[in-house]
Amino acid sequence: MENTNAEPAGDDGNRSPYKLLLTCPSGLTPSQVSVVFDEAYDRIPHPEIDLENSISGIWDLRVQQNASLFNGKKFRYGGYALHSGTDSNWLHHVCLHLGLTDYRTFVGTNLNPMWERFLVPSEDDCRQCQHTSSPLGNGAVVETSDKKILVLQRSFNVGEYPGHYVFPGGHPEPEEVGIVSHQYGKDSNNAELMSSKLSQEMFDSIIREVVEEIGVPATTLCNPAFIGISRRVLNVRPTAFFFIKCSLQSKEIQQLYSSAQDGYESTQLYTVSMNDLEIMSPKMPGCHQGGFALYKLMVEEAKDA
Secondary structure (H helix, E strand, C coil): CCCCCCECCCCCCCCCCEEEEEEEEEEECHHHEEEEECHHHCCCCCCCHHHHHHHHHHHHHHHHHCCCCCCCEEEEEEEEEEEECCCCCCEEEEEEEEEEEEHHHHHHCCCCCCHHHHCCCCCCHHHHCCCCCCECEEEEEEECCCCCEEEEEECCCCCCCCCCEECCEECCCHHHHCCCCCHHHHHCCCHHHHHHHHHHHHHHHHHHHHHHHHCCCHHHECCCEEEEEEEECHHHEEEEEEEEEECCCHHHHHHHHCCCCCHHHEEEEEEECHHHHHHHHHHCCHHHHHHHHHHHHHHHHHHHC
């Protein structure tokens, strides 16, 4: 059985473009990741009325510029709890705390030019970000059968980080498990079943993203391993990262990429070595640089095992 140790990561320093919120270098399976979904983890409105009202103004402006914008529901990251077994040094379980938010609030808080004013001075990450939308994104470090890593170059037409290098990813989706409000949780007679469905969505959603953005069949992807959560320092956006092995070689994947469902989001797919990735990483958004750091911790863990 694989080691399942994980521990909270410290700050990487003020100059780092990312902060590792949680490291799970041995990789966790769905049975080791549970979810508590509760309105206690929703965003708290900012007490400064003008700042709070700026959310609507920014969203309205964005919609005028791009009428195709859709205000979809997202899971809000509200922290986590670690549960150890008999040996306190080894972790057997991570419980993610999720609330509900939406894309409009994300645009109006995290992507607000005044985003830093939404932050609360605190060493506690969740308290610091209690007034931001902070939807939980996801990303996948995908390894091919010839030991290369998949990296996309984002299209120049996307809203965030055009032209940057990224791992495939997106967001787990509340609608996929039938959640449109917190009433879902209140109506459920089986909290354990709901937690199981939400945990599975964390893993199912990253498979969907890889299939849609890269074009590979889901049957070629191994079960994802959850390796941690990084948050970019710029506008405090959190992202859960997973490691996934693909049974195809780089050349086969390149051929499939040309007809990927969401290929419009990127302009090119690279299959790169660890050394290449090290060179490319400064041109990644901070949360994806954090994803690379989580992957390196996983590689080091495997060497020591």
